[in-house]
Amino acid sequence: MKLLITGASGMVGQNLIEHPDFQSHTLLRPSSKELNLLNRDAVVEYLKTNTPDFIIHAAGRVGGIQANIKHPVAFLTENMDMGFNLLLAAQAVGIPQLLNLGSSCMYPRNAPNPLKEELVLKGELEPTNEGYAIAKCAVSRLCDYIHAENENLQYKTLIPCNLYGRWDKFDPKNSHLIPAIIAKTLKAVQEGHHSIEIWGDGSARREFMYAEDLADFISLALSRFEELEQLTNVGLGFDYSIKDYYQATAESFSFKGGFAFDLSKPTGMKQKLVDCKRAHALGWKAKTDLKTGISKTIAFYQEEYRGASV
Numbered sequence: 001m002k003l004l005i006t007g008a009s010g011m012v013g014q015n016l017i018e019h020p021d022f023q024s025h026t027l028l029r030p031s032s033k034e035l036n037l038l039n040r041d042a043v044v045e046y047l048k049t050n051t052p053d054f055i056i057h058a059a060g061r062v063g064g065i066q067a068n069i070k071h072p073v074a075f076l077t078e079n080m081d082m083g084f085n086l087l088l089a090a091q092a093v094g095i096p097q098l099l100n101l102g103s104s105c106m107y108p109r110n111a112p113n114p115l116k117e118e119l120v121l122k123g124e125l126e127p128t129n130e131g132y133a134i135a136k137c138a139v140s141r142l143c144d145y146i147h148a149e150n151e152n153l154q155y156k157t158l159i160p161c162n163l164y165g166r167w168d169k170f171d172p173k174n175s176h177l178i179p180a181i182i183a184k185t186l187k188a189v190q191e192g193h194h195s196i197e198i199w200g201d202g203s204a205r206r207e208f209m210y211a212e213d214l215a216d217f218i219s220l221a222l223s224r225f226e227e228l229e230q231l232t233n234v235g236l237g238f239d240y241s242i243k244d245y246y247q248a249t250a251e252s253f254s255f256k257g258g259f260a261f262d263l264s265k266p267t268g269m270k271q272k273l274v275d276c277k278r279a280h281a282l283g284w285k286a287k288t289d290l291k292t293g294i295s296k297t298i299a300f301y302q303e304e305y306r307g308a309s310v
């Protein structure tokens with residue numbers, strides 16, 4: 001298959017490119033400089049020239065809470081424009097299949113866990129990343145509308161839970177939870193601290209999947225695309241407490257100290273767990289256990305950031 005991966009340099013994109021199942025495809029993987037998805041004419045031209053059989057849309061402006069709060073305009077408009085430009089160009093050129101990546105922030109803030117796909121757009125969104133979430137919901141609905149108008153165009157959306165792994169962001173300015181825990185633990189080991197600070201009491205629960213497991217699911221989705229629903233959650237099907245993530249990281253570094261809980265700091269939502277029945281019905285389950293995933297992510301961090309070895 002000739003496969004276009006947008007966002008190929010990002011965490012999801014890199015995990016796809018490294019995955020053994022993707023080696024047999026012809027991969028088109030333009031950077032944002034080579035194909036700026038904010039430029040609709042350029043996207044139409046690219047698709048006409050390169051005619052991919054299948055598109056995986058993994059590009060986006062992605063960031064943590066601080067970045068979302070600071071730049072809501074960019075998070076809304078860039079994600080909406082990238083998605084709309086790509087989908088409408090693909091529709092115009094007649095690309096038959098497209099897999100769009102959504103995010104669990106598409107779910108209403110008060111939706112009951114585990115979050116079922118039919119709850120999208122059934123309530124108020126979390127205000128801290130509302131712009132991003134609106135863009136994700138709109139692009140996902142556009143997939144549905146394009147398919148509704150022309151059933152030969154199969155454009156579908158995956159909603160992955162939180163991800164971590166190789167190619168994650170470790171820069172403290174925009175790092176996600178697990179890279180931040182890894183960097184913090186390494187610092188504690190290097191500087192001989194006796195304890196590591198955790199915001200809140202560590203009991204809030206989060207579902208983080210090793211990014212290679214998402215690549216696994218996407219490989220399966222490609223081979224059974226017709227069976228895939230318009231919206232499919234992809235996650236572990238269970239979650240861990242924030243303290244569990246600290247504990248697993250501390251064990252990987254053989255950190256012997258304890259944890260200090262700062263109860264004056266916010267802990268965020270109590271739980272965010274996606275319902276994985278649709279993904280599991282395809283016979284798929286995430287393979288990587290927490291200890292292995294954390295160890296591989298630490299190895300990547302130490303490889304990439306040479307000064308980071310203990």
Ligand SMILES: NC(=O)c1ccc[n+]([C@@H]2O[C@H](COP(=O)([O-])OP(=O)(O)OC[C@H]3O[C@@H](n4cnc5c(N)ncnc54)[C@H](OP(=O)(O)O)[C@@H]3O)[C@@H](O)[C@H]2O)c1
Pocket residue numbers: 006007008009010011012013030031032033035036037038057058059060061062082101102103104159160161162163164176
């Ligand atoms: N990371 C997670 O925990 C997570 C969880 C659930 C869902 N997702 C979803 O998965 C997707 C990928 O996330 P990620 O973590 O891999 O993101 P990421 O590491 O931040 O990568 C973002 C990618 O988007 C590309 N991009 C940004 N602006 C672009 C533009 N104007 N034109 C073309 N490409 C552009 C970047 O390309 P350049 O480097 O070339 O600029 C980069 O390859 C997103 O839709 C995200 O919502 C991620």
